[in-house]
Amino acid sequence: MPPKLKTSVDHAPDSPPSPTASYYDMSDDSESEYSTIKHAKVDSGVKLLHAKSKVYVHPSASAKDNVAGHIALIQQKASSPRRESIPSSSTANRATNSSNLLLAWSPENGLSSETKEKYSKVEGSASDSPPKQTYLVPPPPVTTQHSANLGSFAFAVPISEIFSILSRPPSSGWWHGSLVVNTRAGESFPALFFHDSECESTQQHRKRLQRENFDISGQGGGMFWGGDQILTWLKQYVTVERSTHEPNIYLIDPTDSDKLSFGSGGKPTQENVRNVLEGKNKDEQTPQQKQRDQKEDPLGKALTQARWTLLEKFSQVTSFTRRTAESVANNKNIPPQVRRLMQNPQVQTVSDEFDSARLYLARWAMGIAEQSERERNRRIWTAKDMLKKEEGELGDFEILEMDAQGLSLADKRKPVTLKEWDSWFNARTGKLERTIDEAKERIFHGGLDGQDGVRKEAWLFLLGVYEWDSTKDERRAKLNSLRDEYIRLKGAWWERMVDEQGTLEEREWWKEQKMRIEKDVHRTDRHIPIFAGEDIPHPDPDSPFAEAGTNVHLEQMKDMLLTYNEHNRDLGYVQGMSDLLAPIYAIQQDDAVAFWAFAGFMERMERNFLRDQSGMRLQLLTLDHLVQLLDPRLYEHLEKLDSTNFFFFFRMLLVWFKREFEFSDILRLWEGLWSDYLSANFHLFIAMAILEKHREVILEHLKGFDEVLKYVNELSGTIDLPSTLIRAEGLFRKFQKTVEAVDKRNNFMAAPSVRQRNTSAPQENAGTSPDASVPSSPQAQIRAAVIGGPGKSPAAAAARRQDGGASTSGREQTVSDQLAAGMEQEKDKVVSSELRDLLSREIPKLHKSDVQAHGGGVGPSQPGS
Amino acid sequence: MSSRKKILLKVIILGDSGVGKTSLMNQYVNKKFSASYKATIGADFLTKEVLVDDRLVTMQLWDTAGQERFQSLGVAFYRGADCCVLVYDVNNAKSFDTLDSWRDEFLIQASPMDPESFPFVVLGNKVDVGEERRVISSNRAQAFCHAKDDMPYFETSAKEAVNVEEAFQVIARNALAQEESKDFNPDFPETIPINVSGNESNGCSC
Ligand SMILES: Nc1nc2c(ncn2[C@@H]2O[C@H](COP(=O)(O)OP(=O)(O)O)[C@@H](O)[C@H]2O)c(=O)[nH]1
Numbered sequence A: 001m002p003p004k005l006k007t008s009v010d011h012a013p014d015s016p017p018s019p020t021a022s023y024y025d026m027s028d029d030s031e032s033e034y035s036t037i038k039h040a041k042v043d044s045g046v047k048l049l050h051a052k053s054k055v056y057v058h059p060s061a062s063a064k065d066n067v068a069g070h071i072a073l074i075q076q077k078a079s080s081p082r083r084e085s086i087p088s089s090s091t092a093n094r095a096t097n098s099s100n101l102l103l104a105w106s107p108e109n110g111l112s113s114e115t116k117e118k119y120s121k122v123e124g125s126a127s128d129s130p131p132k133q134t135y136l137v138p139p140p141p142v143t144t145q146h147s148a149n150l151g152s153f154a155f156a157v158p159i160s161e162i163f164s165i166l167s168r169p170p171s172s173g174w175w176h177g178s179l180v181v182n183t184r185a186g187e188s189f190p191a192l193f194f195h196d197s198e199c200e201s202t203q204q205h206r207k208r209l210q211r212e213n214f215d216i217s218g219q220g221g222g223m224f225w226g227g228d229q230i231l232t233w234l235k236q237y238v239t240v241e242r243s244t245h246e247p248n249i250y251l252i253d254p255t256d257s258d259k260l261s262f263g264s265g266g267k268p269t270q271e272n273v274r275n276v277l278e279g280k281n282k283d284e285q286t287p288q289q290k291q292r293d294q295k296e297d298p299l300g301k302a303l304t305q306a307r308w309t310l311l312e313k314f315s316q317v318t319s320f321t322r323r324t325a326e327s328v329a330n331n332k333n334i335p336p337q338v339r340r341l342m343q344n345p346q347v348q349t350v351s352d353e354f355d356s357a358r359l360y361l362a363r364w365a366m367g368i369a370e371q372s373e374r375e376r377n378r379r380i381w382t383a384k385d386m387l388k389k390e391e392g393e394l395g396d397f398e399i400l401e402m403d404a405q406g407l408s409l410a411d412k413r414k415p416v417t418l419k420e421w422d423s424w425f426n427a428r429t430g431k432l433e434r435t436i437d438e439a440k441e442r443i444f445h446g447g448l449d450g451q452d453g454v455r456k457e458a459w460l461f462l463l464g465v466y467e468w469d470s471t472k473d474e475r476r477a478k479l480n481s482l483r484d485e486y487i488r489l490k491g492a493w494w495e496r497m498v499d500e501q502g503t504l505e506e507r508e509w510w511k512e513q514k515m516r517i518e519k520d521v522h523r524t525d526r527h528i529p530i531f532a533g534e535d536i537p538h539p540d541p542d543s544p545f546a547e548a549g550t551n552v553h554l555e556q557m558k559d560m561l562l563t564y565n566e567h568n569r570d571l572g573y574v575q576g577m578s579d580l581l582a583p584i585y586a587i588q589q590d591d592a593v594a595f596w597a598f599a600g601f602m603e604r605m606e607r608n609f610l611r612d613q614s615g616m617r618l619q620l621l622t623l624d625h626l627v628q629l630l631d632p633r634l635y636e637h638l639e640k641l642d643s644t645n646f647f648f649f650f651r652m653l654l655v656w657f658k659r660e661f662e663f664s665d666i667l668r669l670w671e672g673l674w675s676d677y678l679s680a681n682f683h684l685f686i687a688m689a690i691l692e693k694h695r696e697v698i699l700e701h702l703k704g705f706d707e708v709l710k711y712v713n714e715l716s717g718t719i720d721l722p723s724t725l726i727r728a729e730g731l732f733r734k735f736q737k738t739v740e741a742v743d744k745r746n747n748f749m750a751a752p753s754v755r756q757r758n759t760s761a762p763q764e765n766a767g768t769s770p771d772a773s774v775p776s777s778p779q780a781q782i783r784a785a786v787i788g789g790p791g792k793s794p795a796a797a798a799a800r801r802q803d804g805g806a807s808t809s810g811r812e813q814t815v816s817d818q819l820a821a822g823m824e825q826e827k828d829k830v831v832s833s834e835l836r837d838l839l840s841r842e843i844p845k846l847h848k849s850d851v852q853a854h855g856g857g858v859g860p861s862q863p864g865s
Numbered sequence B: 001m002s003s004r005k006k007i008l009l010k011v012i013i014l015g016d017s018g019v020g021k022t023s024l025m026n027q028y029v030n031k032k033f034s035a036s037y038k039a040t041i042g043a044d045f046l047t048k049e050v051l052v053d054d055r056l057v058t059m060q061l062w063d064t065a066g067q068e069r070f071q072s073l074g075v076a077f078y079r080g081a082d083c084c085v086l087v088y089d090v091n092n093a094k095s096f097d098t099l100d101s102w103r104d105e106f107l108i109q110a111s112p113m114d115p116e117s118f119p120f121v122v123l124g125n126k127v128d129v130g131e132e133r134r135v136i137s138s139n140r141a142q143a144f145c146h147a148k149d150d151m152p153y154f155e156t157s158a159k160e161a162v163n164v165e166e167a168f169q170v171i172a173r174n175a176l177a178q179e180e181s182k183d184f185n186p187d188f189p190e191t192i193p194i195n196v197s198g199n200e201s202n203g204c205s206c
C-alpha cells in the first residue's frame, strides 16, 4: 500500500523548514556580509562563483552506492592572510585571492532546495566567468584533510591548499571522467566522478562547442568533459600548469621550485615525481593508503571484468568496415582522445544497466565518423559512396547510375533552380513541356533551390493547387477563385464566432479548437525568424499569450488553421497540423495561397489524424512488414523488445519527420516526398533508412521498448538528410527487386494470379457496405483498414482476406496469419497487400465518408456546404 | 526487497493538451522552463535519479500528447506503471473536468492489480497566472481529490518552479511504495512478455 500523503495545497513558503531561507533576504550587493567559512554562522553565506551538478563519489564498486553531489568554487570573505610566504612573487597577488577561494564538493541531498536552486542558477549561466549577480549559499564545512572528515565525503578546500589535481578524462579507460584533489599536506580527497551524460551544463557546453566549431575537445585534447570546466574555473584565479612528466596532473599555483621539479623544467625521477604529484610525498605508502586507493578506484577493478567492449562495438556501430574505421581513426580531424579510444579495443564500461550514457557515446562516435567522412569527401554524396559503405545485412543493392536522358547521378542531385524550372515551361502559354514524370524525377532527386524562390511556384504544383498541364492563364484564374474561397471560408467561422451561432456542443468544440490552435501556434517553429517575433500586442487580451505578444505571421497561422478547422469539419484541427502548415506558409507567406497548398497536403495526411488512429496503424503495420521483409534479423530483435508495434516511429510518420530534421532539410525532404516519384509512400522508406542506419546500435545495445523509444526520439537533430535520401532510394530498389523475385518464384508455383493485386480493378461505390466488394485501390485499402483496423481484430483479418481475393485460395489470409504468428521463414518471403501498395504512386487519400465516420470533428453544419 | 537491482520507477503523466505536462517534467528534471517547448507528439520520457528515504531510485517519467485522439498509445506504454500523475490547468475548467476520464483511461489501459490502492497524484498547474484568470478553486480541487481515495494534490507552476520538487518527491515516494508492494505480493501476475533470451530483467518490464 502506498502511503497516502496529506493533501498539501498550501506549501507555505513563509515558513520554510530550512534555515537557509534567510539567504534569500540578502541583496545582491551584500558583498561585505558574507562570512569566512571558519566562523560560519547560519545567518550569512559565502559567494557561489561556479557550480556543476552530477559529480559523484563512488564509495564502492556498486553503482548503487554512488553519491551524487555538486562541485563548486566558492568565495569567502578574506580572512587572516595565509600562505603568502609560500608562493613565488609572481603569483603573490593571486595567492591572496586563492586562500579565499574554496573548491568544494557537497552531496546533493545535503543541500536545501533553495540552495540547490542557486546552484542550478549559477551552473546554468552559460559563460565561463562567474555570474554577475551574487548568489550566497550557506558555507560548507571547511576541510583540508580528507582523513579527518569521517563519515562524509563532503569537502571544501582552500585553493591555496591544493597542490595538484589529477585529471582522468572519460575515455582513457574510465567510463566517467574523474578528478582527484591532492593537497599540499599530502592528502588526496576521494575521486570525483563526472557523470557528464546526466549533467545539463556539460551537455550544453559540449553542444555549444560542437555547434560553434566542430571541436569538442577539452583541456587534454580529448573530448570535452565536466572536469575540464573545473580547470577552466581555476585558471581564472590561479596558475594551472600541466605537468610535463605526468600529463594528467595539473599543478595549482606551483612555486618556482615545484615548477622546476614537476612542471616545465627539471628532471627528477619518474617514480619520485609520481609520488609527489599524487600527494604521496612520503617515501612509502602505508597499507591503509593502498587500501584506500583501491576503494576509491573500484572501477579500476571492475573494468577488467567488464564485458562490453566499447571499441569493438564502435566499429560495428558505424556500420563501416574495419578498414573504414581505421581510416577514420587516422583522420587528423579526430581529436586524439577519440582516436586513442578507437584504436584501443580494451576500452570498457561497467555499465550494463539502463544507461543512456552508452547510447550517447555510441551516437556521438557515430556522429564523429560521419562528420569526418563528410569532410574527407567534400562533395555531394553519390550512390556509389553510400553503397560502398552499406555492407551490412542488406547486402548490396544498386541504383542505376544513369537515367534515360543520360544525366549522371551527381547532376540529378543538383537542386532545380528557378532558371531550370522556367525552362521546362512554354514561354508564351506557360504550359509544361516536359513529361510530368521528368519534372517529378528531377525534383525527387535534386530538390528545389532554396534561395531563388522556385519553391514558391513549384510547391503549388506538387501540392495539387495547380494542375501539371495547366496554362499560365488557367493558373491565374485558379488562384483568383481560391483567394475568394479562402476569404469566404474565413468569413464563415469569423461570423459564427462573433454571433455565437450553433448548438452548445458546437460552440464548445469551436472554443476548444481555437484554444488548442492558439497554444500550438505559439509553440511551433518559433526559432524560424518569421515566427520568432513578439512585436504586436495580442488581439485577445484574455489569451494566455496576451502578455507575451504575437506577430503577424503567428496570427496568419492561427487564421489558416481555424479556416482549415472550418473547411474540414469532419476532422477538425488536430495537434501536429501546425507543424505541417508552418513550412508551407514560410515559403508562400501569403495566407490564401498557403492555405490551399496546406489543404492539398492535408488530403494525403488526413489519415494520420483520424480519431481511431487507423491511418497511423496502417502505416506502422506496413513498416512492420517492410522490416520483416528486408531485415529479418533486426525484426526478430525488435520482437524480443516488444517493439514491433513500431510505436517509436509514430512521431516521424505523423508529421513526416518534422521534428527530426532542421527546418531547411524538411523543405527538401517534403518536396521529394510530394513528387511521389517512386512511391506515394516513400516516407516509409525514409523511416526504414533511418532505422537501418542505426540497426547495429539497436541490435547490440538496446534492451527494451523504452530504450528503443528513447534512442529513436533522440535521433532528432542528428540525421544526415542527403545520405538518408540515398539509402531510402536504395532500400526502395531492393524492395522492388525482392517483390519481383518473390513474384517470379510464385509464378513457378501454383495459383499465381491470386497474389497479384489488380491495381486497375474498378472501385467500389462510396458508402456501400464494406463487405460488398473487393477493395483494391489505395483508398479502398485504407478504408478496409479504417473499418476493421489493421491490427489483430477479426474484422481487419476479414478485410485483408477480401483484399487478397476471398473468392480464391485465400493466399493473403495465409500470409497475414503467418505474419501474425511470427512464423515467417527467411527463405519463404511473402509480400503482403500492405507492402504491395508501396509500389503504387497513387496518393492514398481518404473518402469523405471515412473522414466523417472516423474523423473526430463535429461534421458539417451549414446547409449546402 | 531492493536487493542489488536498480530500482526503476515508471511514472505516467496524463492530462489535456497544453496543461503543462512537458513543462513540469522539464522543470523537475532539467530545472528549466521554456515557453517554446513544442507540442508533444507521440510519447517520450525523461529519467531522473532521486533519493527517496535514502534509497537511490531512477524515475522514468513518461510524457504524452494530450489530445484525445492520441490517447490510445497502447498497453506497452502504460504497462508496469508505478504511479500516475494527473495534471490540469487551474485556469481551464475543461482540463479539470477531464481528470476523471484520464484516470479511467489509465486504469483501463494499465489495469493495475489493485486499482483502489494504485497511487495517483493530481497537479493543478499554472498557479502563477493571475487570480483573476483562475477558474478552479483549491477547495474544489481538494474536494475532488478527497473523494477519489484521497489523491495527493499539489498546486504547481512549471514556469516559476513552485511546488514542483515537492510534488515529485511525493510522486517518487508513492511510486516506490507501489513498486515494493508488487514484490510483496506473491500473486502478482508477471506482465513481462515471454522473455526470449532469458536476459536478466533490466528493471523495466515493458
Ligand atoms: N504561465 C504558465 N504557463 C505554463 C506553465 N506550464 C506550462 N505553461 C505553458 O503552457 C503551454 C503548454 O505547455 P506544455 O508543457 O507544452 O503542455 P503539455 O501539452 O501538457 O505538455 C506552453 O505555452 C507553456 O509555456 C506554468 O506553470 N505557468
Ligand SMILES: [Mg+2]
Pocket: B018, B021, B022, B023, B038, B039, B040, B063, B064, B065, B066
Ligand atoms: Mg507536452
